[in-house]
Amino acid sequence: xxxxxLSTSSGQALPEKVKxxxxxxxxxxxxxxxxxxxxxxxxxxxMLSASGLPVIEATSFxxxxxxxxxxxxxxxxxxxxxxxxxxxxxxxxxxxxFQAAIKAGASEVAIFGAASELFSKKNINCSVDESLQRFDxxxxxxxxxxxxxxxxxxxxxxxxxxxxxAPEKVAHVAKRLYSMGCYEISLxxxxxxxxxxxxxxxxxxxxxEVPVNALAVHCHDTYGQALANILVxxxxxxxxxxxxxAGLGGCPYAxxxxxxxxxEDVVYxxxxxxxxxxxxxxxxxxxxxxxxxxxxRKTNSxxxxxxxxx
Amino acid sequence: xxxxxxxxxxxxxxxxxxxxxPWLKRWLLEEKEIVPxxxxxxxxxMLSGTGLPVIEATSFxxxxxxxxxxxxxxxxxxxxxxxxxxxxxxxxxxxxFQDxxxAGATEVAVFGSASETFSKKNINCSIDESMLxxxxxxxTxxxxxxxxxxxxxxxxxxxxEGYIEPSKVSEVAKSLYELGCYEISLxxxxxxxxxxxxxxxxxxxxxEVPTNALAVHCHDTYGQALPNILTxLQMGVxxxxxxxAGLGGCPYAxxxxxxxxTEDVxxxxxxxxxxxxxxxxxxxxxxxxxxxxxxRETNSxxxxxxxxxLGCVSVRExx
Numbered sequence: 001x002x003x004x005x006l007s008t009s010s011g012q013a014l015p016e017k018v019k020x021x022x023x024x025x026x027x028x029x030x031x032x033x034x035x036x037x038x039x040x041x042x043x044x045x046x047m048l049s050a051s052g053l054p055v056i057e058a059t060s061f062x063x064x065x066x067x068x069x070x071x072x073x074x075x076x077x078x079x080x081x082x083x084x085x086x087x088x089x090x091x092x093x094x095x096x097x098f099q100a101a102i103k104a105g106a107s108e109v110a111i112f113g114a115a116s117e118l119f120s121k122k123n124i125n126c127s128v129d130e131s132l133q134r135f136d137x138x139x140x141x142x143x144x145x146x147x148x149x150x151x152x153x154x155x156x157x158x159x160x161x162x163x164x165x166a167p168e169k170v171a172h173v174a175k176r177l178y179s180m181g182c183y184e185i186s187l188x189x190x191x192x193x194x195x196x197x198x199x200x201x202x203x204x205x206x207x208x209e210v211p212v213n214a215l216a217v218h219c220h221d222t223y224g225q226a227l228a229n230i231l232v233x234x235x236x237x238x239x240x241x242x243x244x245x246a247g248l249g250g251c252p253y254a255x256x257x258x259x260x261x262x263x264e265d266v267v268y269x270x271x272x273x274x275x276x277x278x279x280x281x282x283x284x285x286x287x288x289x290x291x292x293x294x295x296x297r298k299t300n301s302x303x304x305x306x307x308x309x310x
Numbered sequence: 311x312x313x314x315x316x317x318x319x320x321x322x323x324x325x326x327x328x329x330x331x332p333w334l335k336r337w338l339l340e341e342k343e344i345v346p347x348x349x350x351x352x353x354x355x356m357l358s359g360t361g362l363p364v365i366e367a368t369s370f371x372x373x374x375x376x377x378x379x380x381x382x383x384x385x386x387x388x389x390x391x392x393x394x395x396x397x398x399x400x401x402x403x404x405x406x407f408q409d410x411x412x413a414g415a416t417e418v419a420v421f422g423s424a425s426e427t428f429s430k431k432n433i434n435c436s437i438d439e440s441m442l443x444x445x446x447x448x449x450t451x452x453x454x455x456x457x458x459x460x461x462x463x464x465x466x467x468x469x470x471e472g473y474i475e476p477s478k479v480s481e482v483a484k485s486l487y488e489l490g491c492y493e494i495s496l497x498x499x500x501x502x503x504x505x506x507x508x509x510x511x512x513x514x515x516x517x518e519v520p521t522n523a524l525a526v527h528c529h530d531t532y533g534q535a536l537p538n539i540l541t542x543l544q545m546g547v548x549x550x551x552x553x554x555a556g557l558g559g560c561p562y563a564x565x566x567x568x569x570x571x572t573e574d575v576x577x578x579x580x581x582x583x584x585x586x587x588x589x590x591x592x593x594x595x596x597x598x599x600x601x602x603x604x605x606r607e608t609n610s611x612x613x614x615x616x617x618x619x620l621g622c623v624s625v626r627e628x629x
Contacts, residue, residue, distance in 0.1 A: 221611065223612050224574040225574075268504065269504050269533075272506040301533070302531065302533030
């Protein structure tokens with residue numbers, strides 16, 4: 001199969017299985033202009049659960065003042081049908097959010113760091129180090145409750161304010177999050193400027209500090225590079241990929257431009273490579289069609305566009 | 311007969327590794343309005359100024375079948391041929407070849423298919439029969455020292471037959487190469503290919519045709535074009551076809567995208583440190599021009615992002 005043939009430069013075969021982390025309900029919807037009713041969010045998550053996705057980021061316990069789209073965080077958490085074997089992590093930017101998440105029944109959480117100082121300051125009003133210190137209390141509490149924590153690093157391949165981001169900086173932040181106790185670090189190309197060139201340099205630096213089986217890539221398709229970047233990541237041993245059904249969630253830094261890579265397109269590529277995902281592509285497309293109808297918008301997934309018109 | 315691809319082809323010349331033949335494909339068939347000759351000429355002239363070394367200018371197919379290409383002679387005669395740039399044209403048969411030469415063509419292209427059904431539905435003859443037609447063209451071209459490029463369509467799947475055996479693709483590629491085509495462009499006509507099927511197909515073809523005589527022509531209908539191109543590059547293929555602004559939809563999936571955008575390909579190659587000698591900003595300008603003329607949006611994500619980014623430092627650095 002193609003999977004064994006497209007080996008890494010060191011001769012290592014592509015992963016047999018890839019875990020897809022579906023971020024549509026949180027990262028995707030958070031960046032959609034239309035307010036989505038709670039019921040719709042719950043339906044979407046349930047449809048995604050039925051498609052075989054192993055991880056679905058359900059909501060965010062951030063203050064509704066900042067992210068009104070996530071104001072119904074508790075109702076969503078309590079309303080979804082949790083499929084056995086599926087994780088439903090939620091974002092917890094601070095201890096208060098963590099506590100609210102636990103109360104609402106969360107059993108996995110996620111925290112965010114940035115590889116760019118300017119981005120950190122503009123986004124959450126503090127330096128990268130300060131942000132990681134804030135998360136210390138979340139990590140402590142999570143340990144006490146036995147709740148796994150996923151860490152995200154944003155701007156790993158470029159920053160809208162700083163421009164180029166040094167791979168060593170990314171490695172530094174990833175290492176901090178990992179040492180703090182995050183079981184997995186998702187490396188985000190926040191503005192989608194990365195290419196296979198910058199992706200491989202960054203991953204080389206990060207994988208010197210964090211074991212490759214604890215790494216994930218979160219690619220944005222703003223410049224059409226996401227799938228090529230994901231392919232390179234797979235060739236370097238990464239086996240966890242974040243994506244968003246229907247490519248929900250535009251890029252806040254390039255108005256009208258695309259953001260998240262579409263899960264359907266990722267799954268299509270992985271299946272074509274003979275890589276197992278556990279996902280039923282047609283059920284996934286049903287979920288995508290559902291949310292696009294509700295949002296009254298076109299899908300960003302090329303697979304979905306092509307399939308319904310053949 | 312309507313699917314004979316006729317294209318304006320933009321070639322990127324990479325000094326080191328990759329000779330890239332991006333082409334503007336089928337904007338005639340998929341774009342509903344007939345594009346004025348003046349606009350076509352202006353587009354080609356703009357592309358000639360970007361650093362692209364090969365631009366597929368037009369097609370000498372009967373205007374009865376492809377009305378959009380009726381002005382083939384006017385286009386070929388009207389363009390300002392830049393030095394060191396080649397302007398091949400499509401010539402499906404002897405009549406077309408003769409007209410092309412009379413109009414000043416110095417390079418031509420012929421199209422074969424890896425699918426019998428596609429060949430019959432598209433050009434009304436079997437693959438073997440099409441090879442006989444091409445043999446005539448290629449032999450005559452040889453006499454006149456005119457290089458011929460060969461295309462193989464449906465290399466990764468056929469809208470009628472579905473899966474296409476890699477061995478069938480190799481067979482057709484080999485025939486075209488042995489007939490005398492200097493280069494064979496392998497086309498994922500309906501964009502269904504993935505790095506997995508691209509790998510298998512190239513592995514098979516590379517047993518029959520030298521890698522340096524191969525090119526890939528990927529469609530982005532399923533969003534797979536860039537990873538497919540990356541796979542081909544990793545296997546040593548160093549010629550890539552693409553189309554400015556990703557013009558030219560997929561006739562088999564109405565409203566879906568077809569050709570991969572030259573801008574997006576360039577962005578990837580530049581990001582990988584591959585020198586192209588092409589000015590991406592100028593390609594984007596040419597894309598903007600033709601999209602305005604056609605009253606449509608670009609299919610290039612790079613062009614879209616660059617056009618809408620709010621003071622993003624990284625964008626300016628990368629383009």
